[in-house]
Amino acid sequence: MTVRLSVEGATKRYGGLTAVDDVSFVVPDRGVTAIIGPNGAGKTTLFNLISGAQPPTAGRVVFEGEDVTRLPPEAKAARGLVRTFQLVKLFADLTAAENVAVGTHLKTRGGFLSAVFRPPSIRRMEAGIAARSRELLDLVGLGAVADRKAATLSYGRQRLLEVARALAAEPKLLLLDEPAAGLNAEESARLSDVIRKIAASGTSVLLIEHDMTLVMNTADDVVVIDFGRKIAQGAPAEVKANPAVIAAYLG
């Protein structure tokens, strides 16, 4: 197993409150790792430390051997660390397919002049982007609504669209922030399916999740957080049987 991401002693303090307290774990270069924990355990703060939305008070985030702790989000994305958002942030004025096309930004080239003059190389590139967008929309089951404005899609579909858009950036590690929040059982099942497919294609996945069914169905490794501290780590079945975890969840 090669390490893709390692979180080393991540700590975040807000004044006297310690939201994340000395958390360390590694994400391997394959499979699905899940971070779980009760409400207010510090999951989202931890996620933000990793994705670069906020800097940690102490500790490091190392991606593929490089310290990326203080890099801005766009620099992390350029290295292959791509996230989705808990509250979907789609580009409302663009169609589903165009949203996914934005995801290919890092993997394509071309500025204003090439847009206006549209030489053959750019035409070919655009055709490639369109084909790739369709493929990804089909993967998440949104092929039928490719030309609909993102804002007109149901919430569940918007979540899936966000996953497709993130995949278009060809991440090495995909960070999913509570991807099942607000999904019904059927949509959640489809999402599990998509997450397994993503992992099978060689992208490692780190997800923060509340929905235990999704975690048990998809994760290979589970990190449990409570009161900002890591209280357990292991395979889903192991973690489920861990007395400390049961205590944290049942109070």
Next chain:
Amino acid sequence: MTNSPATTSPDAGPPGLGSEAEGTPARSGLALVLGALPWLVAAGLVGAAGYLGGYLATIVAFALIYAVFVTGLNIFMGFTAQVSFGHNAFAAIGGYTSAVLTTTYEWPPLAAFAAGLAGSLALAGLIGWPTLRLKGHYLSMGTLAIGLIVYEIAVQWESVTQGYLGISGIPSLGIGRFEATGDRQILAVLTAIVLLGAFVVARMRRSRFGRALSAVAGSEEAARALGIDVARYKLASFLLSAGFASLAGTLFVHVVGYVSPEVFGLHMVILAFTMLYVGGLGTVVGPIIGALVISLLPETFRGFRDYQDLGYGAALILLLIYAPRGMAGLIDLAAGRKAS
């Protein structure tokens, strides 16, 4: 739900509007006709102005110059969703540079235009570089400031701008030996420039560059998460729109033959905003139809003399309430597409 989206989807927009099966033949045919409508109306107005000449031709020429200005503003405000209160500064720099260089120094119009464009872009870069990195309203405030400063300079720097007196005797639009004289030639030249601008924007919108601007408009956070350098794209958008503004300023002084500070005052910004919102923010045809309608609207209400402003204001408010995407958006709605 994904197995049979057409029957079980909860996604359908407002009742009777966008359904899952978009683009049934009849509907896309209707959309095509309605989509062409603003272009046909614009063509009709410009054609009538060319045919009738006189006062109508003058108003339509002004409208076309504003269409260039608003097309540029739309790149920044519509496609990138930023706000600028100071694009009149770039029009003033373009206009005054052209006026001074073609009269005092007898430069050909094209060379003077290039010099004005360079000046406008330099100022846009100077103001945009620091402020576009900041979140919030810093840029808007900054642009408001340069609009006012440039106006003051036009008033005070009398040795060059001749202050309130203005500069007159500016030659007509021309390249080499060709010179656009008479209403029809001027309208033809302006129409060609407006169409070229619309073409550039249409191409831009469906490109990697244009999608990046839309991403910045949609969510800066999500754009950054996908590796888009938000500050860079905002600056590019600002420079582009400043370029259009500079061109509009140059066109104005050549068409009118005279320039004074009030031409590029704050009222230019207010007028341009109105045109942009009425025509349709973030659409290709919006700035053109908005410029034409807003230029002709006061003339339409002129008969009611005392009620002119009232009618004008009421028409604007109704448009903004019922067609927040402007007239171009209204047509989208009518065609059964969701406007946003």
